[in-house]
Amino acid sequence: MEVTDEASKLEAIHNESALAAHLAQRETLTGPSAEFCQMADCEMPIPEGRRLAQVGVRFCTECQTRRDRARGRK
Numbered sequence: 001m002e003v004t005d006e007a008s009k010l011e012a013i014h015n016e017s018a019l020a021a022h023l024a025q026r027e028t029l030t031g032p033s034a035e036f037c038q039m040a041d042c043e044m045p046i047p048e049g050r051r052l053a054q055v056g057v058r059f060c061t062e063c064q065t066r067r068d069r070a071r072g073r074k
């Protein structure tokens, strides 16, 4: 059963690093949310619901989506 133990140990380590990465990502989204989109050429008011739903929101939905897409591209 040692193999199983090793496997679950590796899985635990993997889960831990995934959690750490997740937390590190969250850490960039702290502090009060911006009332207006921080994108220089946008500056649209960010809906209150969106600001309350996520901490540290800095962009409107449109700009956030665009940024997420740009980041995912290689």
Ligand SMILES: [Zn+2]
Pocket: 037, 038, 039, 042, 043, 044, 059, 060, 061, 062, 063, 064
């Ligand atoms: Zn925007």
